[in-house]
Amino acid sequence: MKKLTKILALFVSVLMIYTLSPLQIFAQGSEGMPSEAEISESSEDEPPEDSSAAEGQEQSPDDTEDDSAVMSASKQTEQTETESEPVETKSEPAETETLDIQTQAAETEEDVAALSAEATVKTRFILVGTSKDPSETENPYQIWLDIPFEITEGTDAWEYTQTVLKENKYDYTETEWGNHLQKVTPPAEASGQIELEGGVTNGSSSSWMWSYNDNVDKSAHEYQVQEDDVIRWYFTNDWSQEYAGHPETFYPEAGNDINIVPDAIRPTDLTAWWPAFGGAMDHNSVKELGFAIDGLTGSEVFTMQKQGGWIDSFSDPIQVGEWIYVVFSDTIYKLNADGSVNASAKLNFLIDSTSRLAYADGLVLVPMKYGKVQALTADKLTTVWIADAPDQILLDDSAGVTVPRSQQSLSSLKVANGKVYQGSCTVGWDPRSFGGTFRALSLKDGSTIWEYSSNESGFYWSGAALLNGVLIVGNDRGEVFAFNAEDGSIVDKMTLPAAPAIRTNMIAVGSQVYFISREDGALHRLDVNSDGSLGALKSVKFSDGDSTASPAISDGKVYAAGSGVLSVIDAATMTIEKNYEFEGGAQGTPLVVKDKSGRTFVFFTINKEPGALYGVATDEDDVHTVFTPDESQQNWCMASVSISEDGTLYYSNDSHTFFAIKLSEKQITDDDSTVTIPEEELPATGESSFLTHLISLSFFALAAVTLIFRNRLKKINNK
Incomplete structure (x- = not known):
């Protein structure tokens, strides 16, 4: 009896070791596998340079030189007049001395006037033309000149315009009432620019227009050019268009007429499955x-x-x-x-x-x-x-x-x-x-x-x-x-x-x-x-x-x-x-x-x-x-x-x-409600279908041995 018991215990121990060892191996293997979170990488690329640093800006020179020159000239005049006065004498100055004093004073005044006339203002001049016979859907306007220009202070806009056009080799003709452009002829080397005449080029409604800082309330000869002014001359194919000489903002198409209701109720309670x-x-x-x-x-x-x-x-x-x-x-x-x-x-x-x-x-x-x-x-x-x-x-x-x-x-x-x-x-x-x-x-x-x-x-x-x-x-x-x-x-x-x-x-x-x-x-x-x-x-x-x-x-x-x-x-x-x-x-x-x-x-x-x-x-x-x-x-x-x-x-x-x-x-049926995992696919628990079959077979063998042992024990007891 004891012999049979020892044999049975030994058999069960071996069977348990045989059954549990694969599970332990698979558990250890699962623990040793690296997770996604453990995978790291480092970039070798250098971070980009910061491009948001502000660039230095040039400072405009101040206008103190002209003022200093005028002050020096005034002092020189005062000094000349003081030196020419007779000191402790009652006699009248000689005629030649009087002429010298008057001459010096006149020359000084001319110098002051000359210095004052040299004061200038810095401006921007823009000349905008057009193409020939444009289509209704085309933006035809072109910028011919966009330049900085310095002019004598006090110059009116019409004189200023003539000066700029001449210096840039543009010929022009005044309107019959004067002080306004009628026709402008570009220089021969200005490729892509055509002669433009108001009322002739691109229809009878065309004309040359002008503005200062986008204002149009004065004629050119009535306005004196100021520092930082933008003087703009532009040709318009139709004076009634909503066009102010800015080609970048002009759209020839009016589009469909839309009734805009700013206060219309907005249905904010709607949900959107696909909002963008x-x-x-x-x-x-x-x-x-x-x-x-x-x-x-x-x-x-x-x-x-x-x-x-x-x-x-x-x-x-x-x-x-x-x-x-x-x-x-x-x-x-x-x-x-x-x-x-x-x-x-x-x-x-x-x-x-x-x-x-x-x-x-x-x-x-x-x-x-x-x-x-x-x-x-x-x-x-x-x-x-x-x-x-x-x-x-x-x-x-x-x-x-x-x-x-x-x-x-x-x-x-x-x-x-x-x-x-x-x-x-x-x-x-x-x-x-x-x-x-x-x-x-x-x-x-x-x-x-x-x-x-x-x-x-x-x-x-x-x-x-x-x-x-x-x-x-x-x-x-x-x-x-x-x-x-x-x-x-x-x-x-x-x-x-x-x-x-x-x-x-x-x-x-x-x-x-x-x-x-x-x-x-x-x-x-x-x-x-x-x-x-x-x-x-x-x-x-x-x-x-x-x-x-x-x-x-x-x-x-x-x-x-x-x-x-x-x-x-x-x-x-x-x-x-x-x-x-x-x-x-x-x-x-x-x-x-x-x-x-x-x-x-x-x-x-x-x-x-x-x-x-x-x-x-x-x-x-x-x-x-x-x-x-x-x-x-x-x-x-x-x-x-x-x-x-x-x-x-x-x-x-x-x-x-x-x-x-x-x-x-x-259509998912009851049979489809559970997901079938392929035999060779490893589930998340780390088990496999092979191990499942092995465990089942082992416990079946244990049950069979137990049954045999029980029958043998009964026979011994009966004896």
């Missing part, structure tokens, strides 16, 4: 759905196709309340979920090729042509204000003539703390913009709070992130600005290596921003310090270039689209984990969607025909075509994708069609 580009004011295009997606296919809910020319396009949509808001050309539509029109309204101007709407405090904000912004109530589409366009950018054309270039509003609007932040740019045939503006508008009335302007580069498809009190935004010269959000002052600025254009939104995560540069196809992560200054930069190249899609960030992964690739990049290590390859370039921002089952999907467009909608599941390797338009609705496509709570995807292409495509919903 990217689905939120942070522009990070990530959404979670309350159901499981059943495959990467979609069905058409509705399409909205419009007729228009190459300048007409759809905006990016927003979703407020139960409605979808989208603009085509110069009309905003408030759509029901089925695509029917709930309401519509005209805009002051049509939108540019890209227009990213935004919603805030009951208002739908629409960026338009020239950089204007129109604010309408979300319920009735009543216009409450229209923000003025930023000044046009003055640039020299190929002939060297300074001409105004209007701006486009292609960037994302950001609304925060009662301010609307907007970027704009001046574009042409050059791959990069020529200039641009970044400004803050009042959400209350559309007035300009502050404005930064550049004639070197603009803000194209970009958008700002707000953190640590500064707005971080990039431009077409590869420059990253940190603007003080309150007053627009530049807190810091840095330039990317090789200065590639930045045409994406800045996506903030913690105290860092992520963005993509165009030419080099690189994702960048930039630290923003607590004082708003810019810190370390880390980059990874993922594409061959032409990358204009903003990154989307979810669960520590960055989804970046570019030429022929959609990349999944680890946000902490900035290393590429996975690439999805395709033909063509993805220029719209990818949409990341997490469904109820825990799966992650990415939807995007490719800029090629047929202008379809594509998607991937991150746990798979293939790119799927989610939806292909009908043949009449096929064209190229640069649109970004948005989604509603019910899984309807929205986008447009160059066929002037707006699409609503519904994803299929997977």
Whole structure:
């Protein structure tokens, strides 16, 4: 009996050791694995130099020299008169002595007069011309001269004008009543400038006009030029136009007549599922759905196709309340979920090729042509204000003539703390913009709070992130600005290596921003310090270039689209984990969607025909075509994708069609309510399916041995 007991105890001990040892090994292995928080990196890049230091300014010389000269001359006169008086004599001075005294006095007075006549004033002279036979939609005005000019104090503006024109080789003819320009002929070497005559060139309503410091209440010969005056002569093609000789502020188009109701009630109680580009004011295009997606296919809910020319396009949509808001050309539509029109309204101007709407405090904000912004109530589409366009950018054309270039509003609007932040740019045939503006508008009335302007580069498809009190935004010269959000002052600025254009939104995560540069196809992560200054930069190249899609960030992964690739990049290590390859370039921002089952999907467009909608599941390797338009609705496509709570995807292409495509919903049964883990996948506890089977088998063997031992014991007792 004792022998059997010892054998049984030994067997059980061995069995327990055999069973528990793998668990201990796996537990130790799990403890030894480094966590994400333990992985750290240090940037070798030096922090950018602070560019906000003020440059020294030249001091204007004071005018004490002339005063001293006059005082010296006066003293000399007094001294001469004193010396010429007879001392202790009653005789009359000789005739020659009297003449000498008078001569000296006369010469002294002439010297004083000469010195007084040499006093001058410093001014600025501007001469503005026009082009020949301009179109109705063209800003024809050109700056021919913009120069500093010093003139004798007391000179009237007409004499001053003649002097400046003669010195710069411009011929002129006076009007028949005099003291005013009738015709101006530029010098032969002034390429791009033409002879302009009032009432003749460009119609009978044309004329030469003048102003001093933008005042027009006096004739030129009636006004004496003063220190720091700006004297402006400008040719107007129609004297009745609202034009004061500033080409940068002149817009030939009046636009649609809009009834503005500043006091209209703003429906501030509305909630917005998709209030701005990217689905939120942070522009990070990530959404979670309350159901499981059943495959990467979609069905058409509705399409909205419009007729228009190459300048007409759809905006990016927003979703407020139960409605979808989208603009085509110069009309905003408030759509029901089925695509029917709930309401519509005209805009002051049509939108540019890209227009990213935004919603805030009951208002739908629409960026338009020239950089204007129109604010309408979300319920009735009543216009409450229209923000003025930023000044046009003055640039020299190929002939060297300074001409105004209007701006486009292609960037994302950001609304925060009662301010609307907007970027704009001046574009042409050059791959990069020529200039641009970044400004803050009042959400209350559309007035300009502050404005930064550049004639070197603009803000194209970009958008700002707000953190640590500064707005971080990039431009077409590869420059990253940190603007003080309150007053627009530049807190810091840095330039990317090789200065590639930045045409994406800045996506903030913690105290860092992520963005993509165009030419080099690189994702960048930039630290923003607590004082708003810019810190370390880390980059990874993922594409061959032409990358204009903003990154989307979810669960520590960055989804970046570019030429022929959609990349999944680890946000902490900035290393590429996975690439999805395709033909063509993805220029719209990818949409990341997490469904109820825990799966992650990415939807995007490719800029090629047929202008379809594509998607991937991150746990798979293939790119799927989610939806292909009908043949009449096929064209190229640069649109970004948005989604509603019910899984309807929205986008447009160059066929002037707006699409609503519904994803299929997977019906979850009781059997589907629990998640089945693949056999070889390691659960979070550190156990595996192999260990589970081993433990079960061991306890089964123990039970069998116990049963055998019990039977043997019974037999012994019976004996």
